[in-house]
Amino acid sequence: MSPGKPKHPSLRQELCRDLRTLKTLDGKQKLIFLWDYYRWRILACICTAIAAFTFISILWEGQKPCRLRICVALDTEEDCSPWFSSFTEKLQSDGKPGSVDVNLDQPFDYDSPYYQVHEMEVMAAISSGRMDAVVCGEDLYRYLLALNACCPLDQCLPEDLLETLSSSGKLKTDTAGLPAKQNGAPSVQEGSSGYYAVDLSGTRFFELYGKTSREDESFYGVIISNTEHLEDCQALFRALTES
Numbered sequence: 001m002s003p004g005k006p007k008h009p010s011l012r013q014e015l016c017r018d019l020r021t022l023k024t025l026d027g028k029q030k031l032i033f034l035w036d037y038y039r040w041r042i043l044a045c046i047c048t049a050i051a052a053f054t055f056i057s058i059l060w061e062g063q064k065p066c067r068l069r070i071c072v073a074l075d076t077e078e079d080c081s082p083w084f085s086s087f088t089e090k091l092q093s094d095g096k097p098g099s100v101d102v103n104l105d106q107p108f109d110y111d112s113p114y115y116q117v118h119e120m121e122v123m124a125a126i127s128s129g130r131m132d133a134v135v136c137g138e139d140l141y142r143y144l145l146a147l148n149a150c151c152p153l154d155q156c157l158p159e160d161l162l163e164t165l166s167s168s169g170k171l172k173t174d175t176a177g178l179p180a181k182q183n184g185a186p187s188v189q190e191g192s193s194g195y196y197a198v199d200l201s202g203t204r205f206f207e208l209y210g211k212t213s214r215e216d217e218s219f220y221g222v223i224i225s226n227t228e229h230l231e232d233c234q235a236l237f238r239a240l241t242e243s
Helices: 011-023 027-063 081-094 115-127 138-146 159-167 204-210 230-240
Strands: 066-073 099-103 133-136 171-176 192-199 220-223
Touching (some): 011 027, 081 099, 081 204, 133 230, 138 171, 138 192, 159 171, 159 230, 220 230
Parallel strands (some): 066 133
Antiparallel strands (some): 171 192
């Protein structure tokens, strides 16, 4: 008769054995022992804790009231956070609840090899309702037009502001929703024409933060079509278009 296979100790027996071993070691040796025998379990616990913390943080942030989410994609290295801090303070002086979330780290440049990643980030932010208004250059504006994500300004701005911007030539006429084609430009009849952006060149904000070495640099303000904070978007555009 062949001898039976030796039984492996149970998890409880292993823990009891390791606990007895730990009692015989000093502080540094205990750490070395734990790392040698339990490193993967320790790392798994750390990763699980980080994932749980991240999920809880996202869930918590999603529950907090937010009255305006702004994406700022400058083509310069200027720090425009003081301007938005001042705007936020004025906006919140009405006493209404909710924070103002300003994303100042939203790169978008078709000259970058990672521009497709940037496209996905923008698309995800729009589809999840995490973007109400955008201040950007030509590249991001063209992508927003292709997504048909720009709200027509004649539908979302008050009449007095619309008339002021129209008389000063600040309303940008374009065609939205044009499909991307590899061979040749698509027909403009396939899209929808309208006022989709405010030209911010010449404004005080542009003079402070939007100027680049290129004389023909474009700089726009856009309201995202699925925003639920239209009134606060209007307040932002009034502030942005001050000369």
